[in-house]
Amino acid sequence: MTTIYKDGEFVEENWTRADAETGTSVAGNALVSQSLFLEAAEDYLGRDGETAVLVEAGDDVEKLAPYLGRLAYVAVDFPSFADGRGFSAARVLREQIGYQGDIRAAGKYILDQVPLARRCGVSSFEISKPEVLKALKAGEWPEVTKYLQPVGTVDEMPVGTRPWARRSFRDVAVAAE
Known part of the structure; x- marks a missing residue:
């Protein structure tokens, strides 16, 4: 189970990360890297369970445009708090492509980046750092x-x-x- 922060609330979700080994045979809700998804998009979308795509740093999110209406959400990876490409990917999805669905921040972002990610179009946060979870539960919001x-x-x-x-x-x- 993964803790998700969205609209001021915490929820637990269970998504299985698909990889090259499991491919489209993954059961239930699947989170798939963009590169794997684009190799067999219709197969991932046609299986039982919902499909979400993980955009990794450096991926061209515009390639997802034909599929966005059929995805549960798009996760944007922040591989390091010092890597800002996740902000750019979120802005391209919202402002250039017009994606209205859930954009989820995933990875190694820090609390100070949460409001900035919201400005860029991120609407939910997969929380992997205990200090971020603790601060958000305490109501901390470092607004700029x-x-x-x-x-x-x-x-x-x-x-x-x-x-x-x-x-x-x-x-x-x-x-x-």
Whole structure:
């Protein structure tokens, strides 16, 4: 069982990771790497159980476009907290391809990256680090309210004269009446 954080709640899910050995014969819900999935997409989608795809760092997520409506979710791997390619993959899925389904962060991200991943379109988190689980259960949310890159998934306003500087609407003080 894996702990998933989504919409402020924790749920336990059970997905079997398919590999080259198990292939499409994996039983139940299967999480498949993008490279394996693209080799036999229709076979994975036609078996019993739901199918989700794991996008690894460096994968071209645009190749998933024809299948996105039939996937349970797309997991984006963060192989290291210092590797930002997961953020880029999530943004391409949301902003360029228009994927409306669940994008799940998986791997070795840290708590400080959770709000930033949400800005990029990630909607759920597979939690593998106990310190991230503990902090989220304690209600910690290290929100950043000023950004240097605009995204298309969050309502923001420009800051000053720099067109690339943004501020969250949550950061604007409300005048008292």
